[in-house]
Amino acid sequence: MTTRDDIFRAVRKALKRDKPSAEQLQALERRLLNAENQIVPQRAQLPHEHQLRLFIDMAREASTSVVEVQGLREVPHAVADYLVGHNLPAEIVMAPSPVLETIPWLEKIPWSERPLIAIRRGRAEPRDLVSLTGAFAGIAETGTLMLLSGPDAPTTLNLMPDHHLVVLGVAQVLGTYEEAWAKLRERARAQGADGRMALPRTVNFITGPSRSGDIEQTLQMGAHGPRRVHVILVHERFAEAG
Amino acid sequence: MRISTDGFTDNVKQALVNRQLQDALAKMKVGFVERRRKAADRLPEFEALRDAARDIKNHTLANLDFYLEKFERKVAENGGAVHWCPDADTARDTILNICRLVNARTVTKGKTMIGEEIEINEFLEANGITPVETDLGEYIIQLRHEPPSHVVAPAIHVSKDQIAEAFREHHAGLDPNRPLTEPTALLAEARRVLRERFLEADVGITGANLMIAETGSTVIVTNEGNGDLTQTLPRVHIVLCSIEKLVPTLDDATTILRVLARSATGQEMSVYTTFSTGPRRKGDLDGPEQFHVVILDNGRSKLLGGDFQDILRCIKCGACMNHCPVYGAIGGHAYGWVYSGPLGKVLTPGLIGLEKAHDLPNASTFCGRCEEVCPMRIPLPKLMRRWREKEFDRHMMPSKSRWALRLWGFGALRPALYRLGTWFALRYLRRRAERGWIAALKYAEGWTVCRDLPAPAARTFQSQWHGRRRPLKPEKAAKAAKPPKPSKKPAAWPTTTKTPPSQAGKSIGKMPPPLKPPPQARKPR
Numbered sequence A: 001m002t003t004r005d006d007i008f009r010a011v012r013k014a015l016k017r018d019k020p021s022a023e024q025l026q027a028l029e030r031r032l033l034n035a036e037n038q039i040v041p042q043r044a045q046l047p048h049e050h051q052l053r054l055f056i057d058m059a060r061e062a063s064t065s066v067v068e069v070q071g072l073r074e075v076p077h078a079v080a081d082y083l084v085g086h087n088l089p090a091e092i093v094m095a096p097s098p099v100l101e102t103i104p105w106l107e108k109i110p111w112s113e114r115p116l117i118a119i120r121r122g123r124a125e126p127r128d129l130v131s132l133t134g135a136f137a138g139i140a141e142t143g144t145l146m147l148l149s150g151p152d153a154p155t156t157l158n159l160m161p162d163h164h165l166v167v168l169g170v171a172q173v174l175g176t177y178e179e180a181w182a183k184l185r186e187r188a189r190a191q192g193a194d195g196r197m198a199l200p201r202t203v204n205f206i207t208g209p210s211r212s213g214d215i216e217q218t219l220q221m222g223a224h225g226p227r228r229v230h231v232i233l234v235h236e237r238f239a240e241a242g
Numbered sequence B: 001m002r003i004s005t006d007g008f009t010d011n012v013k014q015a016l017v018n019r020q021l022q023d024a025l026a027k028m029k030v031g032f033v034e035r036r037r038k039a040a041d042r043l044p045e046f047e048a049l050r051d052a053a054r055d056i057k058n059h060t061l062a063n064l065d066f067y068l069e070k071f072e073r074k075v076a077e078n079g080g081a082v083h084w085c086p087d088a089d090t091a092r093d094t095i096l097n098i099c100r101l102v103n104a105r106t107v108t109k110g111k112t113m114i115g116e117e118i119e120i121n122e123f124l125e126a127n128g129i130t131p132v133e134t135d136l137g138e139y140i141i142q143l144r145h146e147p148p149s150h151v152v153a154p155a156i157h158v159s160k161d162q163i164a165e166a167f168r169e170h171h172a173g174l175d176p177n178r179p180l181t182e183p184t185a186l187l188a189e190a191r192r193v194l195r196e197r198f199l200e201a202d203v204g205i206t207g208a209n210l211m212i213a214e215t216g217s218t219v220i221v222t223n224e225g226n227g228d229l230t231q232t233l234p235r236v237h238i239v240l241c242s243i244e245k246l247v248p249t250l251d252d253a254t255t256i257l258r259v260l261a262r263s264a265t266g267q268e269m270s271v272y273t274t275f276s277t278g279p280r281r282k283g284d285l286d287g288p289e290q291f292h293v294v295i296l297d298n299g300r301s302k303l304l305g306g307d308f309q310d311i312l313r314c315i316k317c318g319a320c321m322n323h324c325p326v327y328g329a330i331g332g333h334a335y336g337w338v339y340s341g342p343l344g345k346v347l348t349p350g351l352i353g354l355e356k357a358h359d360l361p362n363a364s365t366f367c368g369r370c371e372e373v374c375p376m377r378i379p380l381p382k383l384m385r386r387w388r389e390k391e392f393d394r395h396m397m398p399s400k401s402r403w404a405l406r407l408w409g410f411g412a413l414r415p416a417l418y419r420l421g422t423w424f425a426l427r428y429l430r431r432r433a434e435r436g437w438i439a440a441l442k443y444a445e446g447w448t449v450c451r452d453l454p455a456p457a458a459r460t461f462q463s464q465w466h467g468r469r470r471p472l473k474p475e476k477a478a479k480a481a482k483p484p485k486p487s488k489k490p491a492a493w494p495t496t497t498k499t500p501p502s503q504a505g506k507s508i509g510k511m512p513p514p515l516k517p518p519p520q521a522r523k524p525r
Helices: A003-015 A022-033 A048-061 A072-085 A177-190 B005-017 B019-042 B046-062 B064-077 B088-101 B113-117 B120-126 B136-143 B160-170 B183-200 B226-232 B250-264 B309-313 B319-323 B325-330 B341-352 B369-373 B380-393 B399-412 B415-432 B461-467 B474-481
Strands: A065-069 A091-094 A118-121 A130-133 A137-139 A144-148 A163-169 A202-206 A228-234 B081-085 B106-109 B130-133 B203-206 B210-212 B217-222 B236-242 B272-276 B290-296
Touching: A003 B064, A003 B081, A022 B064, A048 A065, A048 A137, A048 A228, A065 A072, A072 A163, A072 A228, A137 A177, A144 A163, A177 B250, B005 B019, B005 B325, B019 B046, B019 B250, B019 B319, B019 B325, B046 B064, B046 B250, B046 B309, B064 B081, B064 B290, B081 B088, B088 B120, B088 B203, B088 B236, B088 B290, B106 B183, B106 B226, B113 B236, B120 B130, B130 B136, B136 B160, B136 B183, B160 B183, B183 B226, B203 B226, B210 B250, B217 B226, B217 B250, B226 B236, B226 B272, B309 B341, B319 B341, B319 B369, B341 B380, B369 B380, B399 B415
Parallel strands: A065 A228, A091 A118, A091 A130, A130 A163, A163 A228, B081 B290, B106 B130, B106 B203, B203 B236, B236 B290
Antiparallel strands: A137 A144, A144 A202, A202 B272, B210 B217, B217 B272
């Protein structure tokens, strides 16, 4: 009798039955594949223009700063402005040369416009103050960023530096969490995971900078994660991975 | 955490006179309660989501073996390992084993109640491995060698001066004259010190708010990001969770997450909600090389399928204790174990036995606020009452109380006897009253030592009612049918329910004017 058997036996004894019947199994498998009666808040079920405004408002409410730019051309300027505005050295660590499926356009950013920004590609190291990443989606319902881990998106970039800059395309802003899971399911399908959901090692939902109220219930930013999260929202539609 | 539930009455007495704890509790009561209300009001679907969350958990518990199996298979598919632990001993040994296999010297920890339950920190230390709490509140109480006092804000009872003291004592190599009076300075120092610990740890242990069967994922919910650094930087990530944390799908998880942060802190969403699925993948530049899920039973399967199954729906948001008047008066430590507030009053007897914990379900006024705010709609007062019934059946109450209840029950079933008894009681009580109040009463010293008892009316409601039960004359009936005019006099009773901490233990303010004697009973014609 393994410990596993002990637990299953105890659970089945409590439920007063042995293994589920064949019909029950079928019903349970079906439920795993289809969401029934899912309650989706009305709040973010809006035309896309309004979803963008909602995302920006909710993000700012959570103390994320958001700037809007018209195209990728302006991203290096937005980054430089941020660094200057916060008195930071002109160095960033960036997600490495991306595999073209999740964040295809970090490569397309014309960094030559601001040649004095020193860019290192890779995972975060203790000395990094500023990181720049893409994101998988922005969720308007709560002003949340959804980031997936991957060879082109090391998780430490989201957590370790003091300042986390995120380049987000308007087409990536979705309304609700359900839409985000649906987009992820599509991606898994495209990668050949037989239609079933497959998650990468880490999915981060990030809503604002790190904070703590543990010291006399005074809210402070920058507990362990970044002190600031800054979103550069790009009003340019680019084809995501082919 | 060491169990001290049998010292409950002493713990309570200490807590009531602890000035600093009372100040902290006063702040907490206002903060969390208002924020939760605002967040709930802002989301029109909130009540429907609570119902859905309850249904999801009920469905999962009814099919727990299926979902546990599914979860295990998915974890393995993604390169992780599941460890089944029927009790605390197995869990501790399993974790130690995993740490030894990688020659771990230090272990960082995210907040985990299960960790407290199995006392993993002491065990690791005894075996030469240093655990470091990374949640700021948990870190503070670790330095002070204290247990947590709240499920979400474990250091709520600690002042900033006490934090500064702890930092000065334990943070070696820093300027002893550095200023540590401002919260910002304290946070900055904690961030620096803990960042080093994060980087040097060999193993990271987190809890899990949820486990997801569909994908074999575990979910943590934090505001600091400490859980994320704990699980990303070391070579090994151990998730410590229990069987009832399972939900079927990502959509189910989303429903529960929508009520979790709003109920706990009034946030729309916590800052970091992280789904972990297996170890790092091929090509990843960071992430742990090993992913272990340690699943604990420790008495939960006994609650399944029984009278107390509903408590297994709990997602440890802390809303119940934030709204509980008893918790708000005594804080978390008084409950003597990991789980405090209404949650603790139901779960603790279930896990460690009623013999040790039977005082806890009695520490309730049954005001029902906990059930009102529980996102999973757990009927906490009903469950506490069930424990009290069991306590009575098993003769665990002091015999004086049993006999008093027995006596009362005997009388209550015999109306004539009961009426006779109350007639005597009323006469006695009115005799003892001075100007309408009773200052001391034998057998009720627990009440009268700090409160005055108002003298009752001379006749019970029943007897007054019977005395007047003749049909009224038409004019009098018409007058009685009109609604009463609102009184212009201010209320004679104190209208505030807040007792300033300095008043704790004293009576509730000035005595109102003495009661007028009731109108003379009309003689029957």
